[in-house]
Amino acid sequence: MGDAGEIQLQIRGTQEQQSLHKDATAGNQPPKPSSSFKQWRWWLMVALNIFFLVAGQTVGTLLGRLYYNEGGSSKWMLTLVASAGYPILFLPLLLFPSPTSTTSFARVPITNIAFIYISLGLMVAADNLMYSYALLYLPISTYSLLCATQLAFNAVFAYFLNSQKIPPLIFNSIMLLTFSAALLGIQSNTEDSKYIPKEKYPLGFVLTLGASATYSLILSLMQLTFQTVLKTETFSVVLRMQIWTSFVASAATVAGLFASGEWRRLEGEMDGFGKGRVSYVMILVWSAVAWQVAAVGIVGLVFVVSSLFSNVISTLGLPVVPIFAVIFFHDKMDGVKVMAMLIALWGFISYIYQQYLDDSEAKRAIRSDTEAGSGVSIPP
Template sequence: MIYIFFLLAGQSTATLLGRLYYDKGGNSKWMATFVQSAGFPILLPLLFFFSPPTKSITSSNPIASSITRQPKTSTLVFLYVALGLLLTGDNMMYSYGLLYLPVSTYSLLCATQLAFNAVFSFFLNSQKFTPLILNSLILLTISAALLAVNADSENTSTVSKGKYAIGFLCTVGASATYSLYLSLVQLSFQKVIKRETFSTVLDMQIYPSFVATCGCIVGLFASGEWKSLSKEMKEYQEGQVPYLMTLIWTAVTWQISSIGLLGLVFEVSSLFSNVISTVALPVVPILAVIFFHDKMDGVKVVAMLLAIWGFLSYIYQHYLDDSETKVKKANSNEVSVALTEV
């Protein structure tokens, strides 16, 4: 429950702070991307605390974990760099989505993440499609389509239809990329690392985040946006100190969200952590209406309800799978006891 709270609270707050940065005068896409990964140093104390990999995870996680030979350093470096670059592109697309879309629409579009996760899990993690998962996939697709055709009703007086389309496509693309990222992380545990301790999960967060942060710094200087940061801070509507605090707390809350995400990966699986993160989707639009005065028209309400329905359908399938696993385990134990007695 603590991990779930961290994930939901961190994700919701970070999304709202990201929107606040843009609304109050921030305009640097690379800076908005930078803060999504730059807070990783706050996880270093956890890495030092859990560094001895002496205890393997013993849970119902489908990833079989055991103490095995460490993979080659070159393999790990390649893995972390590849995941870090993927994370950089994902964060950049999320930044464009927040820049060009109302935060409520942005959050609801992230519901497509579950549909993409189902597809990638099927091909990469041997996830089976069931009627409930297909139902979730269809509902989430319809929900996103409703938001797409509802563009004309949005308050986009300062955003052209072309930029709105870019924001829409970037947000959907970011959802797909993040789903691919989590599936690749789970695949890496299965095929490369072949064990799962809390320290290895932290490694999987910290090192790709370090690569992503370096990539953002390169992008910040290569694009020339660094030259306008001083002016941007001075012209920020709330003042220079609130400007810095907005960026700092955005970075911190993204890491709080990551701690929750890591905790759920540690206790259950990356797929389950992705499912839980969608619980924040109905919360953020409501908060956006309160704090940013976003419109919540009928089409958006229907889209939100469909997204919730799709989420519940998805989570119910996980409940059924978990129940089936427990029954099989109980039957297996009974057979083992019977054979022992014989």
Template sequence: MPDNQEPILIKDETLTDQLPLLRFNRWQWWFMVALNIFFLLAGQSAAVVLGRFYYAQGGNSTWMATLIQTAAFPILLIPLFFLPSSKDPSTSSTQPSITKLASIYLSLGVLLAGDNMLYSTGLLYLSASTYSLLCATQLAFNAVFSFFINSQKFTSLILNSVVLLSFSAALLSVNEEDSDGPSGVSKWKHALGFICTVGASAIYSLLLSLMQFTFQKILKKETFSVVLEMQIYTSAVATCVSIVGLFASGEWNTLQEEMEGFGKGRVSYVMTLVWTAVAWQVCSVGVVGLIFVVSSLFSNVISTVALAVVPIASVIVFHDKMNGVKIIALLLALWGFASYIYQNYIDDCKVRKAQTDVENRNDSSC
């Protein structure tokens, strides 16, 4: 559902095309939203905690951490096999060429690989709670990209959400009491972690807006299989790039030693990588699914809900310190999220009213 949509000006023949919500019944739309929110939150929270666990127990390969963010994409072929085909005979003549699609997936995949590398570096030098809260800056970047790329409109509630979430992350950047970071990390590496995480957030926001643009302007399909195809193809490209980086950097030669020295043992090392890879794919399906069903900005906002999960999990698992600054940052993030959810509720009511008005006018003209 496009944010801050003005339904009064929409003509009935283009209503469905402009409002993704109307592709489904009301309950179907909310079910799709809820399901993708669950995928995103569960996957992201588990992946960040497991990623921090990998580093905490002796893992130090940033390219391996980058690779596992996309390496499990083949498991998405299972649900894709059981879903209806995304091909629509009525629109087959307007579908983009194979060359154009390949260029899009290749570009997005390379961008995704670079983004994952920056995130891996940030998580290496930051605590899981600080890393998670700092990722909220992606919402501010997405607001800019959505405005220019996706013609995103903003209300006071959306702007309030963006400002609060951005300010939440800004509090962490000036927090000099982050003594709960990984041991042995120097100040400049800690600063590097901040820079990489913020840079990754900017690229991630650009990636989401480009995906939304691809769905709306190029693919123009309305099935969930399109979501899986987007994730599979871009992840395949990103995985290939990560494998090249793993070998080119020489980190491949240290993996055997890394496994032997892993704090919890070899089996734990393998299982940590496997489940982290699975968690990232679950998260990615939720991210791309929300872009398809709602918008890139909404997908980004939902990602910030993990701010309420990851820091708490980090306190339990890694004994991270939740000082006053982090608590305030967390409360601001939750306030910002609530503002956006309320705006989405208002938009939902407007869209449904517009649909009812169109149906009434059509009935009266018969």
């Protein structure tokens, strides 16, 4: 449905071009500026949502590492803040309602919707928990580079669940990201972070890959839900899915926090936190806010462009984190990591170029169909 939304945007843009072309031919009038204004506004929305996604993702990851470095040890607490900020999302839901979303939801039995939200929410909770453990056991630079494999996992799951093809460039991207992860996997003995025991590196490596695979599976299942169950992908529908899955994930995480007994240690953890009690609370609060800012960016890109584009931007933002990790946490950036980053970037470029080719082909098809139906030649 993300691709359908993108095609609809392209059709609307083509129709506007056709209308302007007719007006200019009939009355020798220059095209109205409304089309360029709409295009400028569209690009502004895309840029703003990209900023929200990359900034929120980067800040959330860095604050998570800071939490561990300063004495925090509760994996369940860090898991909770990844989803507990979901009430913030009610603000854009109220400000930008979609009038068609209620009708779309009315066609789907409430039991089906509840089952989808609960299932995805539990998967999100498990995924966040794996990420929390992985961030504890890996340097943040290694962690972020390994998370880039979610793009490869996404292509595989999209092939099996969403019937998306894997052209040669996408296959090339998958292989490059796999090689990048393999390089990081063989360098466990080179890590020298004073906060991370070396014997935990293999576990952190496996958990990061597992979390990346689970995250990609969640995205593909959400896409499948939009395509086959909800059969719509308006802003409100996407935002509501984000809100209710986060609610379920938060509830499951709170249950895990109490079941594990970690809640008993939170008071002592706060007292012994390196930067003080206030900083402890502020790190957790702003981490929760950061992840929801990223969620707003994800939802915005899904609505404005497509879910695939949203995932690509999310993955492209990951190499930003190692740069800040070197600056703020003095992570070691040796030759192996640099090589892994370059290979991952090569994989990103390969992936994006394939999307560019697909998008260009779709635009040509739309332009050809529109010209054939109207008999009017549309300027490129």
